[in-house]
Amino acid sequence: xxxxxxxxxxxxxxxxxxxxxxxxxxxxxxxxxxxxxxxxxxxxxxxxxxxxxxxxxxxxxxxxxxxxxxxxxxxxxxxxxxxxxxxxxxxxxxxxxxxxxxxxxxxxxxxxxxxxxxxxxxxxxxxxxxxxxxxxxxxxxxxxxxxxxxxxxxxxxxxxxxxxxxxxxxxxxxxxxxxxxxxxxxxxxxxxxxxxxxxxxxxxxxxxxxxxxxxxxxxxxxxxxxxxxxxxxxxxxxxxxxxxxxxxxxxxxxxxxxxxxxxxxxxxxxxxxxxxxxxxxxxxxxxxxxxxxxxxxxxxxxxxxxxxxxxxxxxxxxxxxxxxxxxxxxxxxxxxxxxxxxxxxxxxxxxxxxxxxxxxxxxxxxxxxxxxxxxxxxxxxxxxxxxxxxxxxxxxxxxxxxxxxxxxxxxxxxxxxxxxxxxxxxxxxxxxxxxxxxxxxxxxxxxxxxxxxxxxxxxxxxxxxxxxxxxxxxxxxxxxxxxxxxxxxxxxxxxxxxxxxxxxxxxxxxxxxxxxxxxxxxxxxxxxxxxxxxxxxxxxxxxxxxxxxxxxxxxxxxxxxxxxxxxxxxxxxxxxxxxxxxx
Amino acid sequence: xxxxxxxxxxxxxxxxxxxxxxxxxxxxxxxxxxxxxxxxxxxxxxxxxxxxxxxxxxxxxxxxxxxxxxxxxxxxxxxxxxxxxxxxxxxxxxxxxxxxxxxxxxxxxxxxxxxxxxxxxxxxxxxxxxxxxxxxxxxxxxxxxxxxxxxxxxxxxxxxxxxxxxxxxxxxxxxxxxxxx
Numbered sequence: 001x002x003x004x005x006x007x008x009x010x011x012x013x014x015x016x017x018x019x020x021x022x023x024x025x026x027x028x029x030x031x032x033x034x035x036x037x038x039x040x041x042x043x044x045x046x047x048x049x050x051x052x053x054x055x056x057x058x059x060x061x062x063x064x065x066x067x068x069x070x071x072x073x074x075x076x077x078x079x080x081x082x083x084x085x086x087x088x089x090x091x092x093x094x095x096x097x098x099x100x101x102x103x104x105x106x107x108x109x110x111x112x113x114x115x116x117x118x119x120x121x122x123x124x125x126x127x128x129x130x131x132x133x134x135x136x137x138x139x140x141x142x143x144x145x146x147x148x149x150x151x152x153x154x155x156x157x158x159x160x161x162x163x164x165x166x167x168x169x170x171x172x173x174x175x176x177x178x179x180x181x182x183x184x185x186x187x188x189x190x191x192x193x194x195x196x197x198x199x200x201x202x203x204x205x206x207x208x209x210x211x212x213x214x215x216x217x218x219x220x221x222x223x224x225x226x227x228x229x230x231x232x233x234x235x236x237x238x239x240x241x242x243x244x245x246x247x248x249x250x251x252x253x254x255x256x257x258x259x260x261x262x263x264x265x266x267x268x269x270x271x272x273x274x275x276x277x278x279x280x281x282x283x284x285x286x287x288x289x290x291x292x293x294x295x296x297x298x299x300x301x302x303x304x305x306x307x308x309x310x311x312x313x314x315x316x317x318x319x320x321x322x323x324x325x326x327x328x329x330x331x332x333x334x335x336x337x338x339x340x341x342x343x344x345x346x347x348x349x350x351x352x353x354x355x356x357x358x359x360x361x362x363x364x365x366x367x368x369x370x371x372x373x374x375x376x377x378x379x380x381x382x383x384x385x386x387x388x389x390x391x392x393x394x395x396x397x398x399x400x401x402x403x404x405x406x407x408x409x410x411x412x413x414x415x416x417x418x419x420x421x422x423x424x425x426x427x428x429x430x431x432x433x434x435x436x437x438x439x440x441x442x443x444x445x446x447x448x449x450x451x452x453x454x455x456x457x458x459x460x461x462x463x464x465x466x467x468x469x470x471x472x473x474x475x476x477x478x479x480x481x482x483x484x485x486x487x488x489x490x491x492x493x494x495x496x497x498x499x500x501x502x503x504x505x506x507x508x509x510x511x512x513x514x515x516x517x518x519x520x521x522x523x524x525x526x527x528x529x530x531x532x533x534x535x536x537x538x539x540x541x542x543x544x545x546x547x548x549x550x551x552x553x554x555x556x557x558x559x560x561x562x563x564x565x566x567x568x569x570x571x572x573x574x575x576x577x578x579x580x581x582x583x
Numbered sequence: 584x585x586x587x588x589x590x591x592x593x594x595x596x597x598x599x600x601x602x603x604x605x606x607x608x609x610x611x612x613x614x615x616x617x618x619x620x621x622x623x624x625x626x627x628x629x630x631x632x633x634x635x636x637x638x639x640x641x642x643x644x645x646x647x648x649x650x651x652x653x654x655x656x657x658x659x660x661x662x663x664x665x666x667x668x669x670x671x672x673x674x675x676x677x678x679x680x681x682x683x684x685x686x687x688x689x690x691x692x693x694x695x696x697x698x699x700x701x702x703x704x705x706x707x708x709x710x711x712x713x714x715x716x717x718x719x720x721x722x723x724x725x726x727x728x729x730x731x732x733x734x735x736x737x738x739x740x741x742x743x744x745x746x747x748x749x750x751x752x753x754x755x756x757x758x759x760x761x762x763x764x
Contacts, residue, residue: 338756339756341687341691341718341722341724341752342722393634393637401647404648404763405759405763407647408648408763412755413752417631417651417670418650419648419650420638420646421646421649422641422646423645424645432641433637433640
């Protein structure tokens with residue numbers, strides 16, 4: 001079921017039997033024919049070879065993508081692509097041994113072909129225009145992917161997980177399985193050579209040079225990831241003499257980049273956030289789409305009525321969780337969920353569960369004036385409007401004129417009568433109109449929290465993005481703070497959120513704002529769950545109150561990666577002699 | 584953004600009166616919650632006065648929408664109601680037609696209302712008058728004009744057209760590119 005779907009192809013391959021140890025792999029690479037002859041079980045080895053072939057074709061392409069990104073030679077992209085294709089074709093001929101055997105196993109072949117085509121598509125769809133485009137958490141993802149996620153979610157429910165509503169559990173299960181597979185293989189290995197784990201994990205000097213003419217093998221990477229993880233678990237015990245921990249980590253990052261298809265830069269950046277094992281969980285969960293969720297429009301209907309109406313149309317759903325009274329998770333549907341009469345009548349909007357969070361944190365009250373600085377496509381704006389029961393006034397701003405179209409469409413469809421839509425660069429905001437009771441800034445970001453939704457992030461982000469985007473975010477956050485009326489009776493709050501998980505775009509930006517504007521402080525977000533933000537990170541010390549911010553990861557809560565911080569602007573403004581406080 | 588001129592007001596009110604008749608006074612006179620009509624780039628918006636006052640801070644080129652858009656003036660000076668006005672039309676509608684669930688999708692794809700799909704309709708609808716179309720569970724689906732009076736519609740064969748579609752909520756998907764700016 002899951003195999004034919006995109007994005008899980010690699011995962012499906014993972015499930016094929018126990019993972020061979022590194023030794024077996026190296027042997028197989030050096031002389032596949034000989035290795036095959038040695039095996040008693042012909043079919044077993046054949047399967048593995050085919051995997052190798054598929055994997056190397058794939059990894060070769062990924063390598064091409066890396067090189068291209070690094071050198072920034074975009075005008076040569078097409079040409080490179082053609083050349084790569086030719087090379088790959090040649091490679092195919094070279095690996096095409098045992099043809100007569102393949103006839104017997106057509107199903108296998110089809111699956112592999114499907115995967116190869118799929119990887120082709122991924123490569124082709126790499127659009128240069130996509131580069132540098134900031135991500136927004138509300139962008140609608142591919143519905144097919146969501147479908148797959150829902151089916152998986154449903155499968156989890158049928159497995160009996162209905163008690164615990166977190167589908168991440170299924171994810172963990174698989175993880176444990178693959179781990180077990182590995183351990184089985186390892187145990188055999190241990191019987192033969194107790195020290196094998198220690199001696200063979202890192203490639204020797206010669207092997208490090210090898211990749212220049214031989215493409216890195218994806219299965220070697222996968223096996224080595226597991227082995228290095230084991231070593232890192234207890235480095236003193238398993239670490240090889242003369243090798244430092246950073247050698248292992250560097251190799252691990254290189255393998256992650258190779259196996260999951262990230263640039264090494266981004267893989268390293270994301271790896272830094274977690275312990276090694278948790279990092280792998282994070283990367284794994286980025287390969288699985290999040291479930292499709294909808295938000296009830298309380299201006300027009302109630303969740304119970306909506307659920308009933310959708311169930312009558314053949315939709316399988318359940319509430320997202322205890323933390324929201326308006327969210328529903330869709331498992332599967334006989335009708336397109338974005339075109340039912342209820343949808344068109346504005347009874348609900350398709351919205352990721354994670355994008356409920358900043359609005360819940362903002363907690364807008366009736367008769368307030370609220371600003372949403374980067375509003376399109378309007379999921380959060382309409383939620384704010386609904387929470388305020390169409391009283392007061394909501395300013396919905398978006399800098400991109402084309403995106404205001406979907407914003408206006410959603411506002412009208414959901415019947416939000418208290419909105420003003422404008423098309424400013426949000427940095428101008430205190431000058432256009434200020435004195436808001438609350439401001440929501442869902443900043444444009446690199447989208448590292450929504451890689452499952454948009455895998456192009458894996459290869460399109462570089463060092464420059466992590467200079468430019470935080471710079472923009474800092475400007476926007478200061479503008480947001482300045483737009484708030486500190487003397488507001490009910491409000492005076494600012495919520496900053498991104499759909500990215502990197503520290504540069506989150507804690508660093510918040511810390512900067514706290515240093516620049518002394519009249520704001522961080523307060524509790526009012527969210528029931530989430531990991532506390534970092535107070536220090538790789539030598540950088542942040543404000544201690546940053547532990548009040550909340551982080552969300554796909555592998556812990558099965559929502560998109562997200563960050564939420566809530567500020568309160570204080571009434572008394574102490575004018576500092578150096579004039580760093582509010583102008 | 585500016586208030587409507589006298590001529591424009593007349594055109595808009597005449598159009599609205601087709602569907603909501605005398606109930607139009609409910610739109611204009613709301614002493615507890617005053618609303619107003621505003622024109623911005625050919626489009627007429629119906630908006631709460633307090634919201635409108637805040638919106639005056641926004642420059643004309645940057646203001647994309649405020650409150651609810653009722654419709655737009657064509658180049659020839661006629662006024663055309665948009666589907667976004669449905670909320671108010673449905674609230675104050677004079678004549679109503681309910682369509683059965685088997686006709687819902689047909690209507691949402693932009694087809695006229697057929698006799699076979701009509702679940703019920705107001706009793707005294709004259710020919711060629713504005714009518715608001717509902718689903719059987721009272722969800723407003725769009726608006727149009729009747730092709731036959733209620734009495735004539737009773738004698739119609741099942742494939743006969745009872746009301747011509749002018750607008751339906753399917754336009755949110757079909758016309759997204761042109762409907763909003």
